[in-house]
Amino acid sequence: MDHFKNLFELSFDMLVVMDCNGRVVHYNSGLQKMLGYPVLLNSMKDFYSYMHPDDIASMDALVPQLIQGRELSGYLNRxxxxxxxxxWLQWNVSLDQINMYFYVIGRDVHHQKSFEQHLAAQELWYRSCLDNLLDGFSYYKTIRDECGDIIDYRSEYMNDTFCRMMNYSKDEAVGRLWSQLFPDFTEEIRAVLKQVTSSGKPVLRQERVYNKWLTDEESYDVLYYKMGDGFACSWRNVTEYRRAQEHLELSNLKFTSAFHTNATMNFLIDLETATIIEMNQKFSQTIRRGHYSHFVSSIMQAIPAQGLLENIELPFLRQSGDTGYGVISGEVLELKDKRYFLAFAIDITELRKAKKHLLLMDKLNLLSSMAASIAHEVRNPMTTIKGFLQLMQKNTTLASYRDTLNLMISELDRANGIISEYLSLANTRFVQKEQKQLDVLVSNILPLLEADAAYSNILIVLDLHATSPVNVEEKEIRQLLLNLTRNAIEAMESGGELTIRTRMDQGSVILEVADQGHGIPKEHIEAIFTPFYTTKETGTGLGLAVCRSIAEHHGADIEIESSEEGTTFRVVF
Incomplete structure (x- = not known):
C-alpha cells in the first residue's frame, strides 16, 4: 500500500477519489502544483471556486451524467x-460501480492547448500569405477509378491571383474537376500531370500560353509539383521580367527580410567552396563561428543524391561552447552552372534534453528507492568487517600486516563512498566545489589506476595539457575518472594502451579517456548512460549513469566517439 500511496502523492497529475455524494475522500497535491498555491478540496463544489466562471455551466451539465455512470474522457476546462x-486542464472521470467511488484524474495541458492555438494561427497566417501572393497558386487532388488509375483532378484550393488569371471566382472553381476548368488541355499536359503525381518530381513549364482566358501577349512560368495525393501548380507572369530573369534568380539568393528575421536558422552554402555565403541573425547568434566549416561538412555528407534534405538531426557547437542539436532541411539549387544549398535549421537542443530527462526520470526514482535498501544491507557487513580490521590493527602480532590492513580499511571507506554516490544518483544535491588543476587530480589518482590496469596487461599513457583550473569537487571527479577508466579496461580484453588526455579547447577544459577496445555499437550509444542499462553479464548498469550525474553536477557535458579501433569518452568543463 505504501508504494501505491507514494505513486498517488508523487504523480504529476491531479488525482482525486470522491464518493457518490460528491464528498472528496482523498486527493494529492497535483492541483496545488499546477496552480501554484494551496488548494482545499472537501467536496465537488470546492472545485467551482477555482474554476473559470465561463466553464461552470458546462460542468453542471455533466455532473448528472457522471452520477448515472457515464465515463468522462478528455474534458477541458480552466x-x-x-x-x-x-x-487549461484535461479531466478523465470514471465510476467504480462496485465500491461507488469516482476516480478523477486532471492533467495540465495548458502548453499543449497554447501550442494548438499557435498552430491554428500559423495555418491562418500561411493561408493568408498564399491568398495574397502575387503568383497564382492552386492545388488539385487526384481522382482515381476502381483500378487505381488516374482519371482526373479535383480543385481543392486557389488563391485570389490564380482566380483572376483564370477569370473564375473561388466559389466557381474550388471543387470542380480539372477537365471542367480546362476543357482544352492537351495530352502533353495530361502526361506532365501524371508524371508529377506518380514520380514526385516537379516540372517547370516556361512561357506557356494557355487556353482562351490568357491573351497572346502574356506568358507564364508554371511549376507543377506533387502535394499529397495530387499536385499543386504555381503560375508566374514573366512577360515583363524575362530579360531580367538571370538577375532576379541571383537576387533571390540574397534572401528577403523574412529570411533574416525568421525564428529558424536560415543559411546558404556554396557547394563548390563548401562555405556559408549567407546566413540570418538567428544562425549567427546560435552557432559558434569557428564551427561553421565542420557544420557545413556534416551537412554536405548528409545531402542525398536527389539534393533534397528533410529533417536530418545534426550536432553543432553553440556560442556558449556547449554541444547543440538541430533539425536540418534544405534543397540543392543550381544557378548559372553553380550549385548552392538552401538550408533551414531548428535548434532542438533543449527539447532533446527534456525528452532524455523525462525518459530517465522513472528509472532514477526507482534507483533512489532501491538504493537506500541495498545500501543498508551492504553497509552493515562492511561496518563489521571494518571493525574487525581495526581490532587486528591493534594486535601486535599482526604488525607486519599493518600496511595491508590500512589499505583494506581505505578500500572499505572508498566502497562506502561509492554507495553514497549511488544513493545520491537520483537526487539533486549540493557539492562544495573548489578551483583545481585537472592535471594534478589525474596525476594523484594514477597509482590506483595503474594498479587496476596492470592486472589486464594495459599500459596507461598520460597526455596532460590543461592549463586552466576547473571548479570541481575532488572526490566526484576522482569517482568519474575511476568509472571511465575501469569501463575502458573492461573493454580492452586483449590489453593495449589506455590514454588519459587533458587539453584546452576554446576556453573549455577537456578530459578524455581513450581505449583500444572493440568500440560501442551505434544502437547502444544513446542508452549507455541510462541507469541499469548494461551489455555486460556482471555489470550493474550504474557506472556511466554515475558519470553523467557527476558531469551534470559540474555543468559539464559527456561526449562519445566510438569505432572498431576503440572508444573515447570526452568530458567538457
Missing amino acids: FRCADGSYK
Missing part, C-alpha cells in the same frame, strides 16, 4: 493560477 491567469 482553473485559476496564483497570478490570476487561467490554465
Whole structure:
C-alpha cells in the first residue's frame, strides 16, 4: 500500500477519489502544483471556486451524467493560477460501480492547448500569405477509378491571383474537376500531370500560353509539383521580367527580410567552396563561428543524391561552447552552372534534453528507492568487517600486516563512498566545489589506476595539457575518472594502451579517456548512460549513469566517439 500511496502523492497529475455524494475522500497535491498555491478540496463544489466562471455551466451539465455512470474522457476546462491567469486542464472521470467511488484524474495541458492555438494561427497566417501572393497558386487532388488509375483532378484550393488569371471566382472553381476548368488541355499536359503525381518530381513549364482566358501577349512560368495525393501548380507572369530573369534568380539568393528575421536558422552554402555565403541573425547568434566549416561538412555528407534534405538531426557547437542539436532541411539549387544549398535549421537542443530527462526520470526514482535498501544491507557487513580490521590493527602480532590492513580499511571507506554516490544518483544535491588543476587530480589518482590496469596487461599513457583550473569537487571527479577508466579496461580484453588526455579547447577544459577496445555499437550509444542499462553479464548498469550525474553536477557535458579501433569518452568543463 505504501508504494501505491507514494505513486498517488508523487504523480504529476491531479488525482482525486470522491464518493457518490460528491464528498472528496482523498486527493494529492497535483492541483496545488499546477496552480501554484494551496488548494482545499472537501467536496465537488470546492472545485467551482477555482474554476473559470465561463466553464461552470458546462460542468453542471455533466455532473448528472457522471452520477448515472457515464465515463468522462478528455474534458477541458480552466482553473485559476496564483497570478490570476487561467490554465487549461484535461479531466478523465470514471465510476467504480462496485465500491461507488469516482476516480478523477486532471492533467495540465495548458502548453499543449497554447501550442494548438499557435498552430491554428500559423495555418491562418500561411493561408493568408498564399491568398495574397502575387503568383497564382492552386492545388488539385487526384481522382482515381476502381483500378487505381488516374482519371482526373479535383480543385481543392486557389488563391485570389490564380482566380483572376483564370477569370473564375473561388466559389466557381474550388471543387470542380480539372477537365471542367480546362476543357482544352492537351495530352502533353495530361502526361506532365501524371508524371508529377506518380514520380514526385516537379516540372517547370516556361512561357506557356494557355487556353482562351490568357491573351497572346502574356506568358507564364508554371511549376507543377506533387502535394499529397495530387499536385499543386504555381503560375508566374514573366512577360515583363524575362530579360531580367538571370538577375532576379541571383537576387533571390540574397534572401528577403523574412529570411533574416525568421525564428529558424536560415543559411546558404556554396557547394563548390563548401562555405556559408549567407546566413540570418538567428544562425549567427546560435552557432559558434569557428564551427561553421565542420557544420557545413556534416551537412554536405548528409545531402542525398536527389539534393533534397528533410529533417536530418545534426550536432553543432553553440556560442556558449556547449554541444547543440538541430533539425536540418534544405534543397540543392543550381544557378548559372553553380550549385548552392538552401538550408533551414531548428535548434532542438533543449527539447532533446527534456525528452532524455523525462525518459530517465522513472528509472532514477526507482534507483533512489532501491538504493537506500541495498545500501543498508551492504553497509552493515562492511561496518563489521571494518571493525574487525581495526581490532587486528591493534594486535601486535599482526604488525607486519599493518600496511595491508590500512589499505583494506581505505578500500572499505572508498566502497562506502561509492554507495553514497549511488544513493545520491537520483537526487539533486549540493557539492562544495573548489578551483583545481585537472592535471594534478589525474596525476594523484594514477597509482590506483595503474594498479587496476596492470592486472589486464594495459599500459596507461598520460597526455596532460590543461592549463586552466576547473571548479570541481575532488572526490566526484576522482569517482568519474575511476568509472571511465575501469569501463575502458573492461573493454580492452586483449590489453593495449589506455590514454588519459587533458587539453584546452576554446576556453573549455577537456578530459578524455581513450581505449583500444572493440568500440560501442551505434544502437547502444544513446542508452549507455541510462541507469541499469548494461551489455555486460556482471555489470550493474550504474557506472556511466554515475558519470553523467557527476558531469551534470559540474555543468559539464559527456561526449562519445566510438569505432572498431576503440572508444573515447570526452568530458567538457
